[in-house]
Amino acid sequence: MKMTPRLYIFVAISMLIFPSMAKSASFPVKTSSTQEKSNIDKHLVVRDGVIMPSSNSPEILQGFFIxxxxxxxxxxxxxxxxxxxxxxxxxxxxQVKTSNESANFDIFKHLAVPHASVMVFPKEGYHLVCYKLKQQEPVKDTAPFTFHFLGGLNVTADFSYQNHE
Structure with missing residues (x-):
């Protein structure tokens, strides 16, 4: 059976809803040697990142990436x-959130990224939201976002800033 990107997202969301499944899931990350970790670093890429102000709240940024x-x-x-x-x-x-809603359901806190796959986070679907900007002045041309993976692997990508959707 060939898994589609929708099925991967379904599996990831299911793992959030049923944490016991997540505990039994295996995510082998070999970190026993520097060479093996270096190879994983080269093979895991975050690209085409774009951030822009939310149409609802200009102090909130939305991010889209692959x-x-x-x-x-x-x-x-x-x-x-x-x-x-x-x-x-x-x-x-x-999604429409109310101010009372809990932000506990966050796919980026426990997202499976399958081997040999590409996952797209577009304007029309799941994407990241940057709350409470730390800097007072507008974002420059790019901003770094770091993706933290199990096993201590961190991947940083510069997201381009766009003023308009």
Missing amino acids: IENKSPNDMLLQNITSPICDRISANHSD
Whole structure:
């Protein structure tokens, strides 16, 4: 059976809803040698990152990007950080959140990135949201975002800033 990107997202979301499945899931990251970790570093890429102000709140940025895992191992994304954001979470373009809603459901806190796959986070779907910008002045041409994976692997990508959607 060939897994589609929608199925991968379904599996990742299921792991959030049913944590016992996540504990039994295996995400082998070989970190026993520097050479093996270096090879994984080269094979895990975050690219085409763009950030722009939210149409609802200009002090909030939305980010769109692609994660490509060319390695033979599944990887588990645990968090995304940036020096320009106090907090980063996930959102879907079709979701409407109320101010009372909890932000506990965040796919970027526990996202499986399957081996030999490409995952796209577009304007029309799941994307990142940067809350409470740390700097008072507008974002410059680019801003770094670091993707933290299980096993201590961190991948940093510069996201281009765009003023308009």
